[in-house]
Amino acid sequence: MNAEIIAVGTELLLGQIVNSNASYLSKELALLGIDVFNHTVVGDNDKRMREAVKIAEERADILIFSGGLGPTQDDMTKQVLADHLGLPLAVDKATEQKVVQYHADMEREMSENNRLQAVVIEGATVLKNETGLAAGMYVEHEGKKYILLPGPPNELQPMFDNEVRPILAKLTEDSDQLVSRVLRLFGIGESQLAAQLETIIDTQTNPTIATYAEENEVSIRITAKGQDQDQCNQLIDQMEKQVRDIVGDYIYGVGSETSLAQVVRDLLVNKDYRLTAAESLTGGLFQSSLVNIPGLSLNFIGGLVSYSEGIKESVLGVSEETIEQYGVVSSECAEEMADKVKEMFDADIGISFTGYAGPKEVDGDKAGIVWIGLAVTGRETQTYYYHFGKDRNGNRKRSVLTGFDLVRRLLLELPSQKK
């Protein structure tokens, strides 16, 4: 069974946005054991959309569309498809009610074209949109399957996850199962990782193993084929053990949705430690990443963005002497920042970030020099030196992740404080 992904939208053809939906869907379809042999992108154009559908019908069993389900004139995916299939359109009452209610709640005037988002192809299984208004659709017609999803990724992904995956899983029930596990690593580069895992990589059959580099991290994907999930997972367990024996120290978590911030959050909550931060170059990014996930307010109570030199002294209380003698980007300053913010927020752990974010035009050769301070109750405050690259936002992100990894490793050592 194979699928073709058809992304609809002139903005894609103008290069205004990247087709991330195709990648997301491809990954998910691969896990379901469904082959994808073609991606297609067409614009908001009736004729060319029809042509794309006809071509796809020649070579795919499942056609998955993203985009073109909105309320404007350019949105025509369901209209074109309905006409092509010779099926009428109809209003889905539940979706219509939701659209009307949304505008009432927001105390916002609703223009009539919004109702279009509740129009579906007659006979379709309506796919609920939890994060937006436009209804998705699943249509079976003359042996082919058509799935219509909204364009915005934050609407498409939950809809696929909740509504489409069960449908496709049922379609592929009798095929081999594919199960993937992703190991997440920090602190090692991809070519080094590939070199260390060379033997495993060269001798792989089932499971398969592949390394991927992301910004500042690497991951390992182990994929097993088998008759059922259990058999797959057993094969993966074996290979995972081999991998951990070699590079286990760098593995911080499992799962493609896991993040260093999430792992730190879980450790803070489970071991009941309070964390605070004083951020200079990172400007709030560390703390912001931490509060992505709810349920943290007992263990992260707040922190400081001490962006300028003056604020480090006046608000945070770093001594004038320290700054005059060593400068703000120094081991001494990082140490004091960590100690002071820990005290100010009455925390168990205080982390500080000070450095030259760059770019090169602003900070010259100093761009990328970062000190991270880590103060812990009952231990000597440590400071860590890094010399990253020249890219400002790259340095900020890398500093934040490095900070999270330091806190993670620290928390793994510390005893639990949970009562």
Added chain:
Amino acid sequence: MNAEIIAVGTELLLGQIVNSNASYLSKELALLGIDVFNHTVVGDNDKRMREAVKIAEERADILIFSGGLGPTQDDMTKQVLADHLGLPLAVDKATEQKVVQYHADMEREMSENNRLQAVVIEGATVLKNETGLAAGMYVEHEGKKYILLPGPPNELQPMFDNEVRPILAKLTEDSDQLVSRVLRLFGIGESQLAAQLETIIDTQTNPTIATYAEENEVSIRITAKGQDQDQCNQLIDQMEKQVRDIVGDYIYGVGSETSLAQVVRDLLVNKDYRLTAAESLTGGLFQSSLVNIPGLSLNFIGGLVSYSEGIKESVLGVSEETIEQYGVVSSECAEEMADKVKEMFDADIGISFTGYAGPKEVDGDKAGIVWIGLAVTGRETQTYYYHFGKDRNGNRKRSVLTGFDLVRRLLLELPSQKK
């Protein structure tokens, strides 16, 4: 004249990487006035690649390939195309020399398959690869043009820039120019915007106008065709004026790379105002967005992440009475937070964020209720109430952007303090 972009690579169909090359090329082609009506992705498969080429030849004048030029077994783009066109392959001596030299310099053993990267379609214009080894190609054959580029973006982009652009510019010399301008809006939904611009949208010919929804923002793209850039810009100016007459209040900037944070930053620097923030639910995201761009440290000196209730009192100084009487998510608390942080950081403007980020499971119906406080020297502190959605990170991002828009509008009113 139109082009089709064909990206080659099974890793794309497995969703391992995103097709950023198609976006890059589309943007560049649009600027050259070359229409792109289709993107296609195929895997490292002879048969399906040929099919894609045949389909593209039916509908495009220019076929641009990315990927499949490397030294491994999976790399077959030039071989498949040469065979399809009935042209032989030949070794390009200059490229071969470069490949051999590279390995000698690196003291690296060169496996013979590396020489493949110097093989080109006979008669092709060889496109030099400045950042990698594989040669690119430009082939004219029976009225069609074929451009073969390497997959890695850091090889493709310079090759396009240096080698391909001049060729395409020559091809389009006598054609019309295409110029686009993007207007950025905040505070209005896409369907409302489309409704207000209905007349302009319905009567468009040249320029064309389209609306796009992004997360929390909308944009308007006006694209004009003309003999030269000046003529295009004049046409765009006329339509932009019509648009501003209707929805100008929501337009915060021009350009697809512009952001609310950037606009606020520029206003802070140009009018010389100091800004600080006390962030609760947003957790540092507002401040972090501000420091994305360098050069701000005189106008943003720092701020607070006052995540928990206790910190609002102990560090920020919000009175216990206020919190007991009104709660932390209230107009009164937002007002005091803004006043206190402005005082603490000795700023001209203090902004505060307090609310229930959600999700629904945590905050129930209160999810999405946000108060933003805005304190300005010499003015009465204002507070603003919002009821956003149920998505935690959506609410945080939306709060941040709403905060930026409030600061933006405020700064537009205030007189410059610059000496």
